[in-house]
Amino acid sequence: MTWFETFMNGFTLAQAWLFEHCVNPLLPPLGLLAYQEEAFDATEFALVGMGEIAFLVLFFRPLEALFPAERWSGRRGVRVDILYTLLHRLGFIPLVMFVLMWPLTFKLDAWLRFHGFIPYTLEDLIPALENRPLTTFFAYLVILDFFSYWLHRFQHRLEWWWALHGVHHSQQTMSYWSDDRTHLLDDVLTAACFSLLSLAIGVEPGQFILLMMIPRILQSLAHANIDWRFGPFERCLVSPHYHRYHHGMGTGSESGQLSCNFAVLFPIWDILFGTANFSRETPPTGIADQREGRDYGKGFWAQQRLGCQRLWSALTLGKA
Amino acid sequence: MTVLTLFSLTALACRAEAEVVIVLNSGEGTITRIDRQTYQPIDHFYVGREPHHLMSLPDNSALIVADAVSNDLVFLDPKTGDILRRLTRISDPYQIGFSPDKHWFVANSLRLDRVDVYDARDFHLVKRFELASMPSHMAFSPDSSMVFVTLQGSDQLAAIDLRSLTVKWVIPIGKTPAGVILTPDGKHLLVGIMGQNEVAVVDYKTAQIIKHIPAGKGTHNFMPEGDGRHIFVGNRSGDTVSIIDTKTLTITKTFPVPGGPDDMEVSADGKELWITNRWIRQVSVVDLSTDKVVRTIPVGKSPHGIFFEHHAARL
Numbered sequence: 181m182t183w184f185e186t187f188m189n190g191f192t193l194a195q196a197w198l199f200e201h202c203v204n205p206l207l208p209p210l211g212l213l214a215y216q217e218e219a220f221d222a223t224e225f226a227l228v229g230m231g232e233i234a235f236l237v238l239f240f241r242p243l244e245a246l247f248p249a250e251r252w253s254g255r256r257g258v259r260v261d262i263l264y265t266l267l268h269r270l271g272f273i274p275l276v277m278f279v280l281m282w283p284l285t286f287k288l289d290a291w292l293r294f295h296g297f298i299p300y301t302l303e304d305l306i307p308a309l310e311n312r313p314l315t316t317f318f319a320y321l322v323i324l325d326f327f328s329y330w331l332h333r334f335q336h337r338l339e340w341w342w343a344l345h346g347v348h349h350s351q352q353t354m355s356y357w358s359d360d361r362t363h364l365l366d367d368v369l370t371a372a373c374f375s376l377l378s379l380a381i382g383v384e385p386g387q388f389i390l391l392m393m394i395p396r397i398l399q400s401l402a403h404a405n406i407d408w409r410f411g412p413f414e415r416c417l418v419s420p421h422y423h424r425y426h427h428g429m430g431t432g433s434e435s436g437q438l439s440c441n442f443a444v445l446f447p448i449w450d451i452l453f454g455t456a457n458f459s460r461e462t463p464p465t466g467i468a469d470q471r472e473g474r475d476y477g478k479g480f481w482a483q484q485r486l487g488c489q490r491l492w493s494a495l496t497l498g499k500a
Numbered sequence: 501m502t503v504l505t506l507f508s509l510t511a512l513a514c515r516a517e518a519e520v521v522i523v524l525n526s527g528e529g530t531i532t533r534i535d536r537q538t539y540q541p542i543d544h545f546y547v548g549r550e551p552h553h554l555m556s557l558p559d560n561s562a563l564i565v566a567d568a569v570s571n572d573l574v575f576l577d578p579k580t581g582d583i584l585r586r587l588t589r590i591s592d593p594y595q596i597g598f599s600p601d602k603h604w605f606v607a608n609s610l611r612l613d614r615v616d617v618y619d620a621r622d623f624h625l626v627k628r629f630e631l632a633s634m635p636s637h638m639a640f641s642p643d644s645s646m647v648f649v650t651l652q653g654s655d656q657l658a659a660i661d662l663r664s665l666t667v668k669w670v671i672p673i674g675k676t677p678a679g680v681i682l683t684p685d686g687k688h689l690l691v692g693i694m695g696q697n698e699v700a701v702v703d704y705k706t707a708q709i710i711k712h713i714p715a716g717k718g719t720h721n722f723m724p725e726g727d728g729r730h731i732f733v734g735n736r737s738g739d740t741v742s743i744i745d746t747k748t749l750t751i752t753k754t755f756p757v758p759g760g761p762d763d764m765e766v767s768a769d770g771k772e773l774w775i776t777n778r779w780i781r782q783v784s785v786v787d788l789s790t791d792k793v794v795r796t797i798p799v800g801k802s803p804h805g806i807f808f809e810h811h812a813a814r815l
Contacts, residue, residue, distance in 0.1 A: 196759055196779040204737055213676040213695045213718075214634055214652045216736075220779060220802070221527070290612040293591050294628060298571050301549070304588065311583075313529065313546040383569070385529055385549060 191227065199223040222271055224389070229269035232393055232400075236265075240356040240404050249407040249424055249462050250353075257353035261361045263480055268360035269396070277371040284375045292379070301382030313385040320384035321395065322446070324377075329449035331373055332442040341369065342435035343490035343500035347483050349433045350476035352466040354424065356404035359396075363487040395445055402444075403427075407462065414458065415451065418443050421462065428463030429471065435500065521765075521808045522581045523776060523783055524551040524565060525800025531565075532799040533581045536808055539785065539795050547574050547583070553595050553763070554805040558602040558620070563807060566593035566607065573623070578809050587623060591616060595637055601644035604662055608635040608649060615649055615658075617665065627665045631658055637679045637721070641704065642686040648704060650677040650691060657691060657702065669707045674700055679721035683746040684728045684815045690744065692719040692733060699733060701749055711749055716740040723764035723773075726812025732773060734761040741775065741786070755791040757784050763805050766812035776803035 181189075203223050207213045267273045289299060302319055303309045309316045335345040344363040351358050362370075386392075402423035410419040418441075426432035426441035433439070440457040443450045450456035470476065477483035494500040519536040529549050533542040548567030551574070556563055562584055563576040573587040573596075591614075593607035598620055605620040615629040615638075634653030640646065646668065649658045657673040657680070660666070675695025682689060688710070689702040697719055701711040716735025723732045731744045734757070741761050742754040759780030766773050766788075773786040777796075783803060785795035 192781045199779055200737075200739075200760075208675070208695055211675075216694075216718075217802070286612060290609075290614060290630070293612065293614070294630065298589050298591050301570060303570070310586070311546060383549070385546070386527070 195220075195224050195227055198227065222275060225271045225274065228389060228393060229271060232269055232396060233265065235397060236356050236400050240401065240406070244355060244405045247406050247408060249405050249420065250464065252353050252405075255353065255355070257351070257478075258355045258357055260478065260480055260483070261351065261355065261357035264360040264362065265357050273360075273364070273367060277367060280368060281371050281375045284372060285378065289379060299379045299382065303382075305381070314388070317385050317388050317391060320381075323381065324374075324384075325395075325443070325445045326449055327374075327377055328444040329442050329453075331370065332444065333455070335366070336435055336439045336442070337437065339435055339498065339500055340491055340494040341366070343494040344369075344487050346467060346476060346490060346500065347487045349427060349465075349467050350470065350483070351427070352464065352470065354403055354405060354427055354465040356400045356406075358403040359399045364484060365487070365491065398445060415447055418445055418447055422447060422458065424462060424465065425457055425459055427465040428461075429466050429468050431457070431459070431461070431463045433465065433467050519808055519810060520579065520581050521774065521783075521806065522554065522563065522576065523799045523803050524554060524805040525781075525802060526550050526552045526804040527802025528800045529570075530800045531576075531581060532803070534783065534797055534799075539797055541797060541799065544800060548572060552804045554807050555596060555598070556807075558598050564596060565805070566596045568592050568594045568609070568611065578807075590618075590623065591628075595635075597638045597640065597647070599640050599644040599647065599662060600642060603644060604647070606638055606647050608638060610634050610636055610652065613653075615647075615660065617647075617660070617662065629660060629667060631667070631670075636677070639680045639682050639689060642682065646704065648680055648689055650680050652676055652678060652694075655695075657689075659704065659707065671702075671707050671709075673702070673709065674698070674712075678719070679733070681722040681724070681731060682815070683731075684724065685746070688746075688749075690722060690731065690733075690746075692721060694718045694720055694736070697735070697738070699744065713744065713749060713751060715742050715751060716754060720761075721763060723766060724813065724815055726766050726768070726770055726814075728813070728815065732764055732766070734764060734775065736760045736762060736778065741773070753791065755786070757786065757793055758782075758796075759784075762803070765806045765808055767808075768810040768812055770812060774806055774808070776806050778802055778804065 199220050203219050335341050344366040347363040348361050402418045404420050406420045408419055409421045422441055432441050440455050477486045490500040521534040521536050523532045530544055531547050532544050535542050549569035551565045551567050554563050554565045563578045565574040567574050573590050575584040592609040592612055594610040595608040597606050605618040607616045613633045615635050617627045618625055632654045636650045636652040639648050645663055647660050655675055656670050658670045659668045661668040673691055674693035677691050678694050679692040689704050691700040693700050697717050699713040699715050700709050703710050716738035718735055718737025720734045720736040733742050739758050740754050741757050742751045745752045757775055759777035762776045762778040764775045775784045777784055783797045783799050784793045787794045
């Protein structure tokens with residue numbers, strides 16, 4: 181038996197045990213037994229998330245200590261981002277988004293089919309992908325990254341969306357925990373956009389569970405406090421330095437058209453659309469008005485509340 | 501002809517005759533093929549986004565895999581499991597069935613609350629029904645006039661009249677119904693009620709529940725033993741399988757099967773029961789002379805449908 185098979189067997193047994201002993205017994209009293217298969221998948225999501233978090237701590241924490249982009253007097257400011265990461269990667273926020281998006285992803289899908297339109301998958305649109313799941317998976321990865329690039333540009337370009345996205349940019353001690361630091365309404369909007377996209381091009385094949393972890397781990401690496409540029413691969417993959425410039429005060433951490441380096445995984449989109457900046461400068465992270473004392477909140481709820489206030493201000497006064 | 505050549509030809513002939521077991525791994529979109537004689541997996545290949553259930557064409561010329569989310573039906577060679585062709589733009593088929601008269605092909609979309617009725621000759625969509633909610637399993641009346649569908653999300657059993665193409669009745673059936681099957685005498689429907697750990701017996705002519713048979717935890721899906729009298733029922737949360745005597749409408753035996761027993765297949769000689777173990781990426785083989793699991797075979801993620809050609813009679 182290979183190490184991979186041994187690992188997968190262990191993972192399967194852990195998932196089955198967790199599901200049969202901890203999750204499944206809760207479903208009948210909660211009236212959720214009809215969603216038993218979804219609950220089984222959610223158990224896997226949570227286990228994968230635990231594995232991801234363990235990986236981040238084991239590898240990225242030492243790298244932050246060895247190659248820091250910024251030296252901090254302490255890591256107190258990082259703590260709230262750990263909470264965001266746990267809520268996202270263990271599946272709590274994705275579960276809420278799944279429930280909220282239900283009308284969009286399922287009811288709208290069903291309605292479209294009743295009116296004669298069956299949504300397409302990439303294989304329908306590109307028949308050469310049929311029976312090539314790995315190629316299909318990477319095709320989805322590239323398309324979703326392209327879509328993420330444009331979605332990210334709108335998060336900065338639209339003042340009301342920037343009001344929410346500011347939660348993500350207000351971190352002044354940006355670390356490998358910061359990727360999931362987002363406003364809940366920002367999560368809803370992003371989930372809605374991806375749900376609509378899935379109606380247009382379907383969803384990626386779901387069997388590559390370990391491959392699916394890689395983009396999430398790379399996004400955590402992009403936020404890490406590590407002074408890495410990836411050398412000759414700097415223009416192929418978003419590096420911690422490249423993304424730090426996007427989070428830099430007065431460089432990328434801006435609303436309107438001033439920002440740069442929007443790419444999530446592949447800088448090619450920034451290069452193609454003229455928004456790449458491969459500066460060697462390492463600016464401090466955060467939003468410029470934090471220097472003037474603007475408060476974006478220290479704790480989770482304060483950040484959420486202040487995000488709502490900025491949204492209201494952007495909608496009524498035109499400025500977040 | 502050398503002895504070696506003779507040996508090779510004999511081996512090839514045996515290999516060609518080896519029966520293939522086809523298992524659908526719904527969680528990873530693949531099929532695992534297993535050699536039924538050696539119990540060894542042969543190979544593993546991609547088929548589509550979410551293959552859940554499969555069944556033979558009425559003339560047994562091909563197997564149809566319902567490939568939910570990918571919106572297609574995949575036709576396989578029933579002997580080898582090789583992909584023959586793909587029928588695209590079939591909306592989200594989850595559970596599928598042919599009416600006994602071979603006139604209708606019905607596909608349930610559990611995800612989208614919908615039952616589609618197709619002309620079985622050319623898979624032309626005839627009528628689409630919206631039912632609340634989560635249409636799961638199906639069974640047909642012996643005269644093909646009705647298809648019965650469990651509605652897992654709304655705790656109901658629906659009957660669709662295939663002559664008038666209308667919903668004839670919808671009745672409350674119990675918490676989270678799943679499998680539904682006609683008894684061999686054609687008089688009753690048995691419905692697995694997952695949330696109440698029992699089988700509901702329904703007189704479909706009067707749309708009345710006439711009996712509740714206590715079973716194991718998470719009573720889920722059925723498969724006839726092939727003797728015209730007994731039916732297996734899997735208890736997916738309790739990790740057991742029970743046997744129902746359809747003459748007395750009682751459970752005669754229950755035995756353990758690990759990891760969420762789901763779909764089943766019985767060998768034509770009645771000696772083996774093969775079951776997908778949904779939570780543990782395995783297929784179990786039960787020796788029916790002892791009712792014990794004698795083999796477990798590794799397959800893919802979330803194995804659901806299972807089929808082999810020389811199976812027991814479905815009624």
